[in-house]
Amino acid sequence: MLGGGRNLGLFLTLIGALLLISIFSPQYLSLDNAMVVALQVSFIGIASLGTAFLIISGNIDLSIGSQYAMCAVSAALLAKQLPAPLAWIAGILLGMILGLLNGLMVWRISVSPIIVTLGTLTVFRGIALRITNGFGVRNVPKAFAWVGREKFLGLPFPVWSLFVLAAIAHLILQYTKQGRHLFAFGGNRQAAEAAGINGRKLVFASFAFNGALVGLSAVLAASRFGTAAPTFGTGFELDVIAAVILGGVAFTGGEGSIIGVVLAVLLLGVINSGLISTGIDPHYAQVVKGAALVIAVTLDQLTQEQQERHRKKLALLERSTS
Numbered sequence: 116m117l118g119g120g121r122n123l124g125l126f127l128t129l130i131g132a133l134l135l136i137s138i139f140s141p142q143y144l145s146l147d148n149a150m151v152v153a154l155q156v157s158f159i160g161i162a163s164l165g166t167a168f169l170i171i172s173g174n175i176d177l178s179i180g181s182q183y184a185m186c187a188v189s190a191a192l193l194a195k196q197l198p199a200p201l202a203w204i205a206g207i208l209l210g211m212i213l214g215l216l217n218g219l220m221v222w223r224i225s226v227s228p229i230i231v232t233l234g235t236l237t238v239f240r241g242i243a244l245r246i247t248n249g250f251g252v253r254n255v256p257k258a259f260a261w262v263g264r265e266k267f268l269g270l271p272f273p274v275w276s277l278f279v280l281a282a283i284a285h286l287i288l289q290y291t292k293q294g295r296h297l298f299a300f301g302g303n304r305q306a307a308e309a310a311g312i313n314g315r316k317l318v319f320a321s322f323a324f325n326g327a328l329v330g331l332s333a334v335l336a337a338s339r340f341g342t343a344a345p346t347f348g349t350g351f352e353l354d355v356i357a358a359v360i361l362g363g364v365a366f367t368g369g370e371g372s373i374i375g376v377v378l379a380v381l382l383l384g385v386i387n388s389g390l391i392s393t394g395i396d397p398h399y400a401q402v403v404k405g406a407a408l409v410i411a412v413t414l415d416q417l418t419q420e421q422q423e424r425h426r427k428k429l430a431l432l433e434r435s436t437s
Contacts, residue, residue, distance in 0.1 A: 121363040125378040129385060136389035143392045150271070154339075156384035157273040160377060161332040162351070163358045164284045165214075165325030167376045170359055171288070172321040173301040173368030176217055177232040179329045179355060181239035183348030186210045186333035188243050191252035191343035194259035203262060206334035207327055213239060214326015218319045236352075243345040251344035255337075263338025273335045277377075280328070285373040297321070302369025350401075357408040358383055366412055383407065 137144045162179060169176055176182075190206030197205070217235055221228045265272045288294040300307040300317050308314050337343040362379035364371030387400040 122372065122375045122378060125362065125375060125382060129378060129382045132382060132385050132389065136385070136393060140389070140392040143389060148388075148392075150269075150274075152384055152388050153274045154271050155388065156380050157271070157277040158332045158336045159351070159354050159358060159384070160277040160380040161273070161280060161335070162325075162329045162355045163362075163376050163380055164280055164373065165328035166355050167359050167362070167364050167371055167373060168284070168288075168297065169321045169325045170356075170364050170366065171301045171368055171371045172297050172317060173304060174218075174221060174228045174318065174321060175232065175356070175366075176214065176322065176325055177229060177352055178213075178217060178236035178239055179325070180348035180351035181236045181243065182210055182213045182326060182329045183333045183336075183351050184343075184345050185213065185239045185243040186330040187337040187343035187347045188247050188252050188345055190334045191255050191259070191337050192246070194255050199256065199258040199261065202259060203334050203338070206337070207330040210330020210333065211323045211327035214329070215319060215323040217326070218322025221322070222315055222318050240345070243347075247345045249345060251342055252337075253342055255341055255343075257341075260338050260341045263335045263340070271339075273339065276331070276335065281373055281377050288371075288373060293320075298369055300368075301365075353404060353408070354383070357404045357411075360411040361407050 133144065142148065166176065166179065186206045186209050189209050190202045193205050194202035217232055220231045224231065262272055267275055288297065296307070296312045296317060300312055300314060304314060333347065336347070358379045359376055360366055362371070362376035364376065383404060386403050390400050
């Protein structure tokens with residue numbers, strides 16, 4: 116069910132972290148605290164699903180933190196002028212448009228997505244600061260807060276959103292033609308295009324999907340808090356990318372699973388909240404996330420090198436026996 120040794124390792128690490136934290140803070144395993152942690156990780160988790168698709172396709176978007184801020188403040192501002200559902204939809208659509216804009220530039224300019232999205236990171240944050248004059252959006256109508264605070268069967272709507280979207284994303288990647296194309300394109304772009312896969316369409320769709328989920332996460336967060344600020348999403352990209360890479364998505368593309376990403380999101384959320392619960396300086400959470408990202412990328416690189424040596428060894432054996 117967990118789908119591989121990497122996911123099993125993440126699951127066992129998650130269980131171990133929960134048990135260790137509970138020794139120093141027994142109340143941590145209470146149902147109320149579990150609800151709080153689930154809600155906290157849901158916003159990062161939703162965005163991580165889109166970023167997983169994007170990195171599997173061989174791309175990356177470093178501007179998602181700024182997109183998050185821009186979508187949140189835009190939705191909150193529109194909620195003062197429009198019915199709440201229209202403001203929610205506008206925030207999600209804005210995220211999709213921003214993602215699509217990044218995808219268009221990455222494809223058209225043929226420059227590394229790291230460079231392109233590093234530039235738009237600053238642009239989007241600057242726009243968010245400009246349209247709010249650097250201040251948070253307050254006095255948002257109560258109707259706007261409904262979707263972020265509503266509960267169904269005891270679970271907040273953002274948590275349900277993460278579960279449902281994760282299930283859909285898993286099915287798309289594992290059981291659809293589009294999912295197979297995504298893995299193929301990320302693994303070997305030239306071979307995928309030679310096989311007839313439309314690379315431009317795939318890149319646009321991946322960036323747009325990622326942006327839409329960032330927009331959804333931002334709208335849910337702004338709705339939950341009943342406010343939005345241009346400083347929203349600072350460091351958001353690190354949290355999301357760390358969870359995706361730690362979850363087993365290869366930074367070079369072509370590999371990964373949604374189950375691993377969700378487990379990594381939960382693990383990082385537990386570590387972050389657990390440090391606070393046990394009275395440890397919460398700044399250490401940043402150290403843990405950064406270290407986890409470096410370790411995950413290193414392990415990924417070592418695994419690829421090992422696989423490459425194995426392929427060369429097999430090729431030499433075949434040549435010697437022919």
